[in-house]
Amino acid sequence: MFESIGRDRVRQLLDGGAQVVEVLERRQYCLAHLPGAVHLPAWELTRARADELDRDRPVVVYCFDNL
Amino acid sequence: MYGFTEVYDYVDGKVDWMAFGLPVEGDDGPFLGDQVASVATCAVTQTVAAARRELSGAGDDAVVIVEADGLAVGEVDAEALDGQPDDTVLLEVLRPVPSTVRPSVTVASVAEGGGGGPLVTDSDGRLLGRATVEPAHDHEGHDHEGHDHEGSVDLEGYEEELTAVLAAVEEHFGEEEPSAEELRAFLHERLVTEGRSVEEADRLLEDMGVGEPE
Numbered sequence: 001m002f003e004s005i006g007r008d009r010v011r012q013l014l015d016g017g018a019q020v021v022e023v024l025e026r027r028q029y030c031l032a033h034l035p036g037a038v039h040l041p042a043w044e045l046t047r048a049r050a051d052e053l054d055r056d057r058p059v060v061v062y063c064f065d066n067l
Numbered sequence: 068m069y070g071f072t073e074v075y076d077y078v079d080g081k082v083d084w085m086a087f088g089l090p091v092e093g094d095d096g097p098f099l100g101d102q103v104a105s106v107a108t109c110a111v112t113q114t115v116a117a118a119r120r121e122l123s124g125a126g127d128d129a130v131v132i133v134e135a136d137g138l139a140v141g142e143v144d145a146e147a148l149d150g151q152p153d154d155t156v157l158l159e160v161l162r163p164v165p166s167t168v169r170p171s172v173t174v175a176s177v178a179e180g181g182g183g184g185p186l187v188t189d190s191d192g193r194l195l196g197r198a199t200v201e202p203a204h205d206h207e208g209h210d211h212e213g214h215d216h217e218g219s220v221d222l223e224g225y226e227e228e229l230t231a232v233l234a235a236v237e238e239h240f241g242e243e244e245p246s247a248e249e250l251r252a253f254l255h256e257r258l259v260t261e262g263r264s265v266e267e268a269d270r271l272l273e274d275m276g277v278g279e280p281e
Binding site: 002003004005006007009010011013018020022024026029030031032033034035036037042043044046047050053055057058059060061062063064065 | 069070071072073074075076077078079080081082083084085087089090091092093094095096098232233236244247250273
């Protein structure tokens with residue numbers, strides 16, 4: 001289950017070693033992404049791609065905005 | 068989901084992150100947030116004497132007037148202080164801040180707009196500082212190298228595109244998880260149906276990270 005969080009919580013999680021995932025298209029990811037973010041487009045969220053992440057660490061997923 | 072126990076959704080996303088001047092990685096920078104310099108500030112309740120001290124100490128042309136929570140409300144330059152008694156409250160002499168920009172705006176877009184020294188504030192209006200940008204013609208051969216600077220990031224446009232693509236994929240495949248090849252074939256056909264050439268569709272899919280089938 002996803003937990004919705006804000007910017008300050010994201011910063012805390014990143015400081016604690018969380019993984020961050022951008023789900024937008026490649027062009028958007030290349031233009032600008034959060035530090036250390038992994039590119040994992042929403043349409044590629046398969047189990048195989050998920051294996052690229054560490055299940056023992058928190059994962060923060062983000063898109064453009066809250067719309 | 069997929070065995071993950073701690074998954075968070077940063078609901079305000081990249082737009083929020085960048086609007087607060089937090090660091091990003093990528094090709095579209097530098098952003099104003101990368102080159103914000105501190106400015107002399109005074110509180111609205113301080114006096115002309117305090118502003119004079121700030122100006123002489125900082126070597127700035129103007130003092131930015133801020134409220135207690137850091138909101139930028141105005142500026143006072145040296146000329147406005149001329150002839151004012153030392154005990155005049157700055158609220159009485161300030162001129163409202165004309166406009167501010169977010170730290171997520173690209174330096175290139177400001178340069179192409181003629182440059183300048185805009186005040187940079189976060190999305191809540193809190194002052195971050197000032198970014199001095201030279202006009203674009205002073206950067207010929209630098210700012211455009213390797214980049215397609217069309218101004219700041221058009222996040223809204225991309226979001227609409229992405230939402231439409233995701234909706235189409237969901238409608239077509241439903242609960243079924245398509246293979247990469249099926250996904251590419253579907254998206255390619257959709258792009259061509261929309262009027263794009265085969266080559267253009269190939270390029271767009273490459274941009275999206277949906278590569279050639281095995």
